[in-house]
Amino acid sequence: DAGVTQSPTHLIKTRGQQVTLRCSPKSGHDTVSWYQQALGQGPQFIFQYYEEEERQRGNFPDRFSGHQFPNYSSELNVNALLLGDSALYLCASSLALGYNEQFFGPGTRLTVL
Amino acid sequence: AQTVTQSQPEMSVQEAETVTLSCTYDTSENNYYLFWYKQPPSRQMILVIRQEAYKQQNATENRFSVNFQKAAKSFSLKISDSQLGDTAMYFCAFIEMDSNYQLIWGAGTKLIIKP
Numbered sequence: 442d443a444g445v446t447q448s449p450t451h452l453i454k455t456r457g458q459q460v461t462l463r464c465s466p467k468s469g470h471d472t473v474s475w476y477q478q479a480l481g482q483g484p485q486f487i488f489q490y491y492e493e494e495e496r497q498r499g500n501f502p503d504r505f506s507g508h509q510f511p512n513y514s515s516e517l518n519v520n521a522l523l524l525g526d527s528a529l530y531l532c533a534s535s536l537a538l539g540y541n542e543q544f545f546g547p548g549t550r551l552t553v554l
Numbered sequence: 555a556q557t558v559t560q561s562q563p564e565m566s567v568q569e570a571e572t573v574t575l576s577c578t579y580d581t582s583e584n585n586y587y588l589f590w591y592k593q594p595p596s597r598q599m600i601l602v603i604r605q606e607a608y609k610q611q612n613a614t615e616n617r618f619s620v621n622f623q624k625a626a627k628s629f630s631l632k633i634s635d636s637q638l639g640d641t642a643m644y645f646c647a648f649i650e651m652d653s654n655y656q657l658i659w660g661a662g663t664k665l666i667i668k669p
Contacts, residue, residue: 483659483662484659547596547598
């Protein structure tokens with residue numbers, strides 16, 4: 442049973458560019474949440490997707506957008522990258538809305554130069 | 555505002571010793587879950603232990619146990635018989651059940667187990 446997978450593992454971009462990160466949830470899960478973890482800090486909630494819609498959003502600008510596909514996989518898009526967007530981006534999957542244990546992927550390390 | 559405070563940026567103990575990590579949180583809700591997550595150098599976030607706020611009994615998972623003080627909004631993690639594999643970042647987090655389901659995280663405690 443495959444757990445949560447994320448791609449790519451590492452990514453280097455320059456300021457102003459756009460980036461897309463991908464996440465495949467654990468088998469049987471239908472809800473995907475995205476978190477940003479800056480170096481030396483705890484994760485910050487970006488948004489959560491369920492039934493292909495954004496259900497909740499944290500305090501992140503519109504430059505951060507996402508998508509969920511019919512197979513429950515998800516993408517996180519960040520436009521007009523800033524140096525401050527450099528972070529580890531974590532994807533977590535769970536079963537349905539409400540509280541169910543979130544299982545995390547290994548993350549994508551994004552470096553913005 | 556919902557916040558989680560971990561006052562110990564880094565701790566180190568000898569293998570086989572017992573260590574306690576501190577966590578305080580702030581919420582106006584009465585229905586929430588509390589968690590301790592472990593993040594080793596591999597970066598994979600792993601759930602260590604979970605506590606439902608409505609339960610008075612402290613949760614335990616093998617060598618891991620919590621001291622949950624609801625009135626004080628305190629949620630500490632005790633690791634007994636520490637092992638080298640316990641070396642990791644440990645994050646305290648909570649989720650409110652009545653208003654939203656966002657995990658709110660602390661800044662983490664770096665735990666080093668020395669041989």
